[in-house]
Amino acid sequence: MTAQDFILKSYNSNVENGSVKWASPSNIALVKYWGKKEGQIPENPSISFTLSDCKTITQVTFSKKTGNNFSFDVYFEGEKNEAFKPKIQTFFERIETYVPFLKDYYFKIETSNTFPHSSGIASSASGMSAIALCLMDIEQSLSKVEVDNDYFNQKASFLARLGSGSACRSIEGELVVWGNNESAEGSDLYGVKFDGELHPNFHEYQDAILLVDKGVKQVSSTVGHKLMFDHPFAKERFSQAHNNLAKLIDVLISGDLKAFVEIVENEALTLHAMMMTSMPYFILMKPNTLEIINKIWEYRAKNMSNICFTLDAGANVHVLFPKAEKEQVYEFIKSELVAYCQNGHYICDSVGNGAKRL
Incomplete structure (x- = not known):
């Protein structure tokens, strides 16, 4: 095509x-x-x-x-x-x-x-x-x-x-x-x-979006994309993305949740590493973004959970987890993470099937 x-x-x-x-x-x-x-x-x-x-x-x-x-x-x-x-x-x-x-x-x-x-x-x-x-x-x-x-x-x-x-x-x-x-x-x-053939582990996967900062980003995604033209690590980053995609495809079929967590979090942090090492450099994460990430790591280690995070080009945190952990993770969010959200706001969502004609 x-x-x-x-x-x-x-x-x-x-x-x-x-x-x-x-x-x-x-x-x-x-x-x-x-x-x-x-x-x-x-x-x-x-x-x-x-x-x-x-x-x-x-x-x-x-x-x-x-x-x-x-x-x-x-x-x-x-x-x-x-x-x-x-x-x-x-x-x-x-x-x-x-x-x-x-x-x-x-x-x-x-x-x-x-x-x-x-x-x-x-x-x-x-x-x-x-x-x-x-x-x-x-x-x-x-x-x-x-x-x-x-x-x-x-x-x-x-x-x-x-x-x-x-x-x-x-x-x-x-x-x-x-x-x-x-x-x-x-x-x-x-x-x-x-x-x-998507493994059942990933069916109805959950995404809780923690709203750390609702303000306008200091650097737009359009500008951020352009800064990759002369980025010293651009070539390695593009190669890394190809490799991570290949590994993730296998994971989505095999159902390996531990490997899923590693790849997804690595991708999120690499994205922001590209921002912090561009010229001019910039940081879109906020202090509360890091607080949430550390809390997620502590919770995962303590509870043998498959919870993980990912980030877009901004400060908000997407908390990803299997449907089987929904009740426990939302209790964790309400008790420990909501304090780091702007006005205590977060959104509960899950994986869907695409657009619909109304």
């Missing part, structure tokens, strides 16, 4: 209006990608758990218009939001070749999140994938050629990637691989559902 295969060749321009609605989840990477090439292509492969409850719900209403320009408005939580428009404008410019009907219609984009606004959960993955799915749904209503579900998901993931790289991993679940690699079927162009 190449990018050319995603170009819509013909469509019915007589459709006057319509409306579509999708819910798309966020995801949490287990093997991280950090560093991008031109066109939102990752420097190294990644694999992520698709979440279940942390999702964006987006409705796109479209109506025929005249003029050769993009025309749209964005509403967030019922209020018109001008701040989101530049990102959507850039997104439309990037994908117009593949969805040429964009300038034929006015789009009213209404979006909301099931998780609290400014909660520290990155909503770009769920948000951009939800819009991409809506556009694919519209494409199907205009297209003269019917496509199968695989193509639909591949193109939705491809479009989402051009809005936000990690958004390409939010279309399907439970696990999605993104980036060419030798260990599992993968693509730089779109996310690919993990097709290995």
